[in-house]
Amino acid sequence: MTQTWQLSNPTLNGNARGRLEAELDRTEEREVEAQLHLRLIRELDDVALRQVEPAQRREMVERAVRTIAAEQFPALVGDMKEEAIAHVVDEVVGLxxxxxxxxxxxxxxxxxxxxxxxxxxxxxxxxxxxxxxxxxxxxxxxxxxxxxxxxxxxxxxxxxxxxxxxxxxxxxxxxxxxxxxxxxxxxxxxxLDRLTLEDLVSTNSMTDDMAELLSGCVRAKLNIVVSGGTGSGKTTLLNALSAAIAHTERIVTIEDPLELKLQQRHVIPLEARPPSLEGRGEVTQRDLVRNALRMRPDRILVGEVRGAEAFDMLQAMNTGHEGSLTTVHANTPRDALGRIEQMVLMAGFDLPIAAIREQIGSALHVIVQLARLSDGTRRVVNVTEVAGLEGHLVTLQDIFVFRQSGIDAEGKVLGELRATGIRPAFTDRLRAFGINLGEDVFNTSRWA
Ligand SMILES: Nc1ncnc2c1ncn2[C@@H]1O[C@H](COP(=O)(O)OP(=O)(O)O)[C@@H](O)[C@H]1O
Ligand SMILES: [Mg+2]
The missing domain is CATH 3.30.450.370 (Beta-Lactamase)
Structure with missing residues (x-):
């Protein structure tokens, strides 16, 4: 089982010989692991194993594999032994x-x-x-x-x-x-280590001015949409923003699937359910939003709006349920509004576009746009105020914008995140909540 392989073909050059040796080593390794695995399965008490805690299961299996290795493969030593044992344990108790x-x-x-x-x-x-x-x-x-x-x-x-x-x-x-x-x-x-707003500042995903502004917006119960592509950090930012919610508030979260980890104690996480194999029993996010409204929520957080629940969310926001946080898959703040409009339309309510836009324009206050840049970093690229309606168009006003200026020799994205110089209309509301931002937060001369 553990004999060493000898290569006798003298015509192989050094490189090919190295490759072949590596290949044979690998085959031999697999063979040993397969044997170990097989004996382990024969000897392991499956029932006993299922009764122990997952953390102890690993230990228990490792002990068993070590015993088998020592008794039946005494020649197996060193790194190869450790690797073989780890592989077998991973196979039995892990993925x-x-x-x-x-x-x-x-x-x-x-x-x-x-x-x-x-x-x-x-x-x-x-x-x-x-x-x-x-x-x-x-x-x-x-x-x-x-x-x-x-x-x-x-x-x-x-x-x-x-x-x-x-x-x-x-x-x-x-x-x-x-x-x-x-x-x-x-x-x-x-x-496990959920990123906080401070973490996002220290990794340059946003500036400390922005973090201060956004957590003020959460405290002042503005309705905020975090927008971005897949993996741009939407859920992470939503989670970080949620830390600004007071511990005295009753928070209902709606997700499909569960991802958020709020630090408050008074949180009720709800999770949507896919239909069974027979196509029954589906519970959608929309069902959950409607149910949440009957649960005396101070805040409703929807992990990601994807469908008809957008309509109920907007209605709730327009009827006094403020301080909602959600995310949407979109590439610009304007696109985020378009997506929400589409979701309401697809939900099949016979509403004229103008009415839907009116709902959107009056319900939402802030859109935070995220992007994953070409160097892999995630950044807030816009903080945008939903300023209201002009005719049938929702007006958007950028407050902070990230402008990419180039890419350096190592591929790192260069650019700056700066205020546009516009003071958002909602600063009055922030003040009413006792949140007084520094005078120069919105000043264009402040750069990151
Ligand atoms: N600002 C950030 N800096 C570094 N890593 C981040 C940042 N935001 C998110 N991530 C990481 O990126 C991955 C995707 O984040 P997630 O919030 O789930 O994205 P999304 O919800 O947009 O799909 C996660 O592994 C997360 O930990
Ligand atoms: Mg997400």
């Missing part, structure tokens, strides 16, 4: 080969495009990983582990599934024939 990426706190996203095609994101940049699955069936086994744990399954009839890992990470799975080449897994990792 197999991608487990090290999931444990790495600097990795934010893990993407399995195929058995030997795994990518991850770190600091906003995608990297190719050396991690490999044995074959497609192996990817399928890991998928089953993910979705079975939440009582769902993936097959021909339901080839796309959203799931959540026990740690809160979001998973999307899509399998062939929809995914043409291989089953695909996309994991958005859950960050």
């Amino acid at each position: 197999g080969p991608i487990e090290p990426l999931l444990r790495d706190p600097t990795v934010s996203e893990v993407m399995v495009n195929g058995p030997a095609d795994v990518y991850y994101e770190r600091d906003g940049i995608i990297h190719e990983s050396s991690v490999e699955f044995a074959d497609e069936a192996h990817v399928h086994r890991i998928i089953d582990r993910i979705v079975n744990s939440i009582g769902r399954h993936v097959d021909e009839a339901s080839p796309m599934v959203d799931a959540r890992l026990p740690d809160g990470s979001r998973v999307n799975v899509i399998i062939p024939p929809l995914a043409a080449r291989s089953p695909v897994i996309t994991i958005r990792k859950f960050r």
Whole structure:
């Protein structure tokens, strides 16, 4: 089992020989791991294992693997032994080969495009990983582990599934024939260390003036929409902004799926539910918004508006439920308004466009636009006031704007975030709430 491989072919040049040796090492390693795994499965008491806490499960399995390795593979030593043990443990109690990426706190996203095609994101940049699955069936086994744990399954009839890992990470799975080449897994990792507004300032995502202004807007119960593309940091900013909500308020959050981690105690998280396999029992975000209105909320937070709930949110905001926070998938503040308008239209209410715009114009106060720039950094690129209506058009007024001026030799985006010089109309409201911003916050000469 653990003999060393000898290469006897003298015609191989050094490089090819190195590659071949590495390949053989790898094959041998896999062989050892497969054997270890097999014996472990034979010896492990499955029932006992299921009864222990997840954290202890790992320890228990590791102890068992070590015993088997020591007894049955005495020649297995050093790094190779440690690696083999870690791989087997990951296979039994974790998500197999991608487990090290999931444990790495600097990795934010893990993407399995195929058995030997795994990518991850770190600091906003995608990297190719050396991690490999044995074959497609192996990817399928890991998928089953993910979705079975939440009582769902993936097959021909339901080839796309959203799931959540026990740690809160979001998973999307899509399998062939929809995914043409291989089953695909996309994991958005859950960050334990939720970024705060101060963190966002220190990483240059926004200036401290902006952080002060935005948290004032939250305290003054303005209705705020955070807009941005996928992964631009919308949920992160919403979560950071929520910290400015008073602990005395009753907060109802509506999400699909749950992601927010509010620090207040008086929070009621609601989560939408997809239909069952028979197509029954669906509970939409809209249903939840309507229910939330009957729960005496001081604040309603909707993680991301995507559909008909936009209509109910606007209505609620216009009838005294202020201080709502939500996010929308859009590329500019103007686009965000267009998306919301579309959502209301698609909800099938027979409302004239003018009436919808009127609702939007009077309900919303601030749009914060985020972008993920080419160097992977996330930035606030606009803080925009919804100033009102002019005819049938909602008027927008930028208060802060990020202007990109170029890209340096290392690919870093250069630019500046500055005030436009416009003092928003809502400063009166901030003052009424006792929030007095410095005189020069809106002054164009203040740069970041
Ligand atoms: N300002 C930021 N600086 C660094 N990382 C960020 C920032 N905002 C978000 N992230 C990270 O980017 C990823 C996507 O963020 P998320 O808020 O979920 O985006 P969205 O909701 O727009 O899809 C997460 O891993 C998050 O921790
Ligand atoms: Mg999000």
